[in-house]
Amino acid sequence: MGTNKIGLENKPVLELVDHLNILLANYQIHYQKVRGCHWNIRGRQFFELHVKFEELYNNAQITIDELAERVLTLGKSPVSTFKEYIEIADLKEIKTEGLSEVEMVEAILEDFKKLIEIEREVIANASENANDEGTADMVIAFLRFKEKTSWMFRAWSGKK
């Protein structure tokens, strides 16, 4: 069994890369959903949420770039077409036009829940199968951000 240029075993790392690409595809669907919320938000909380959604999609964009560049670091190409994103992602696109602010926040919370689930699997895969602590550490930071932001959105919506 060979190792790659940074000393990781090829077989488990290439499986991990596929897993990272799935996370990347899901993130792209999420990114566009949050952009839609930023554009279509209406009502008394416009100013607050318009800005908050922008903060979130900017964060998602950075996350997506880090994921793609990690895929390249590990020796493969990141998925880069919307066709592939839609094919391999678990998250679904939604129309954000006409959604209430509560519906938008709930849609984002649902995405977070799914993304967190995938990230926990990626982290376990990275550290247990591929011995790749670099990837695990990177994804743990993404996970922690969404865990905290989920709490904030639940607090905003008055949910437990």
Ligand SMILES: [Fe+2]
């Ligand atoms: Fe904008």
